[in-house]
Amino acid sequence: MRVGVPKEVKVQEHRVGLTPNAVREYTTAGHQVLVQTRAGEGIGATDAAYVAAGARIAADAAEVFASADMIVKVKEPQPPELKLLRAGQILFTYLHLAPDPEQAHGLLESGCIAVAYETVTDERGGLPLLAPMSEVAGRLAIEAAAFSLRKPAGGKGLLLGGVPGVQPARVVVIGGGVVGTHAARMAVGLGAEVTVLDRSLPRLRQLDELFQGRLRTRYSSVATIEDEVFAADVVIGAVLIPGASAPRVISRAMLKQMRPRSVLVDVAIDQGGCFETSRPTTHDAPTYEVDDIIHYCVANMPGAVPTTSSHALNNATLPFGLALAAKGEAALVDDVHLRRGLNIHRGSVTCEPVARALGLPAVAPEDALGMG
Numbered sequence: 001m002r003v004g005v006p007k008e009v010k011v012q013e014h015r016v017g018l019t020p021n022a023v024r025e026y027t028t029a030g031h032q033v034l035v036q037t038r039a040g041e042g043i044g045a046t047d048a049a050y051v052a053a054g055a056r057i058a059a060d061a062a063e064v065f066a067s068a069d070m071i072v073k074v075k076e077p078q079p080p081e082l083k084l085l086r087a088g089q090i091l092f093t094y095l096h097l098a099p100d101p102e103q104a105h106g107l108l109e110s111g112c113i114a115v116a117y118e119t120v121t122d123e124r125g126g127l128p129l130l131a132p133m134s135e136v137a138g139r140l141a142i143e144a145a146a147f148s149l150r151k152p153a154g155g156k157g158l159l160l161g162g163v164p165g166v167q168p169a170r171v172v173v174i175g176g177g178v179v180g181t182h183a184a185r186m187a188v189g190l191g192a193e194v195t196v197l198d199r200s201l202p203r204l205r206q207l208d209e210l211f212q213g214r215l216r217t218r219y220s221s222v223a224t225i226e227d228e229v230f231a232a233d234v235v236i237g238a239v240l241i242p243g244a245s246a247p248r249v250i251s252r253a254m255l256k257q258m259r260p261r262s263v264l265v266d267v268a269i270d271q272g273g274c275f276e277t278s279r280p281t282t283h284d285a286p287t288y289e290v291d292d293i294i295h296y297c298v299a300n301m302p303g304a305v306p307t308t309s310s311h312a313l314n315n316a317t318l319p320f321g322l323a324l325a326a327k328g329e330a331a332l333v334d335d336v337h338l339r340r341g342l343n344i345h346r347g348s349v350t351c352e353p354v355a356r357a358l359g360l361p362a363v364a365p366e367d368a369l370g371m372g
Contacts, residue, residue, distance in 0.1 A: 001325040002032045004068025006061040007039040010075045012283035014042025014306035015313065017072040017093065020053040022314040022321075027054030031325045034058050034067050043307040065089075069328075072321055074313065075300060076103055087111030087346065090328070092321055094118055094133075095343055098245040098357035099272030107344045113329065117313075118270075119243045119351055120320060120341035127242060129320065129341075131178050132312035134267075136302040138182030138238065141265045142190065144296045145171070145234040148263045148287055154294060156261035158233055161191025168192050172228045174220065174249055174274070175238035176203045179267050181210075183236045188214050195228055225249055230257045237266040237274040243343070243353035246271040255291040262293055269297045272357075332369055339365050 003026055005017045016039050018026070023033045033055040037047055047057050058064045065071065065084035073093035077085065082103065085091060088111065095116035097104045107114050117129035127134075142160070149169060151157035162168030171187045173180045176198035187194045188211060197220035198204055204217040218224045229235055229250060239246055246268035255277065268274040269281075277290040280299040287296050302309035320338055323331040332339045342350045345368040349355040355362035366372075 004064040005035040007036045015074040020049040024053040082106035085110035096270040114344035115341040116343045134178035138179040142186035169233040171234045172232040173236045180238035246274040250275040
């Protein structure tokens with residue numbers, strides 16, 4: 001198969017869909033790989049490194065999209081890229097369609113076959129292609145919060161971990177999944193006072209055992225969210241419903257009862273955000289204020305550490321990408337976990353949570369693929 005890797009064009013996005021090591025795996029398997037010039041410069045990968053791995057270099061994105069049977073990216077296609085997609089072409093990337101009707105309609109109109117990293121599953125019920133970026137984002141969320149608490153950044157002038165004799169910051173993590181766990185790990189490591197809220201009692205028990213009493217766990221309810229958020233210096237929004245819009249767990253009215261100059265970090269912003277006052281920001285202008293509360297809502301947080309992120313992502317996506325390259329649509333028929341990543345198929349929405357969020361009809365992926 002002809003596999004194309006365009007340079008990412010989202011604001012401050014420096015990751016790359018395939019690293020040179022991953023390209024070598026594709027070319028060794030007999031596939032042709034076309035990489036847009038300078039696609040890997042954000043991770044220090046030169047065109048020469050891609051050529052050494054067996055790739056061909058394209059002058060621009062138009063050449064990549066026109067020549068490839070499958071496009072491998074990191075972030076969702078931007079408006080100019082949507083116009084380059086064609087019917088039957090496989091797109092393998094993060095999509096986050098639930099809060100993005102414009103992108104969804106563009107993909108539908110293109111007739112492409114769009115497989116989203118964030119809804120591919122594994123045999124344990126996990127999200128293996130979302131997990132590595134969730135790990136990165138969870139850790140970065142605490143770094144972002146620590147910076148935002150500093151006085152020059154507009155914060156209350158609080159050191160996250162405190163010092164002996166001075167109380168540390170109170171960090172509340174809403175959601176005990178991959179993002180929440182890694183955020184908690186970083187916050188505990190820095191010496192903060194940490195509480196994790198979740199609706200799964202088994203997960204809370206796991207976290208209690210994992211951290212051996214170094215954080216508090218509480219069942220997530222309206223009352224406990226209010227109780228913890230009103231006393232917090234930092235709130236990390238780490239809730240996720242796979243494929244669907246994130247639930248709103250903090251209303252604007254609640255901001256007035258929070259500690260002034262506290263920090264909200266919304267890691268769920270890719271799925272629409274879990275705070276009522278959230279709106280996407282960029283690394284160029286990462287924060288804004290509402291009612292004296294600092295909001296950090298960067299939609300591609302892992303893009304700030306593209307070298308770590310690209311290698312971690314490629315480690316996870318490589319087996320699935322190779323299967324798609326080897327079998328095309330048949331890979332979706334053969335592998336139920338990869339099939340769950342199918343969000344758009346030749347003009348139809350094939351992910352029910354996405355269809356529900358966008359108010360569009362859904363077609364079962366099995367029906368779209370003609371599996372009977």
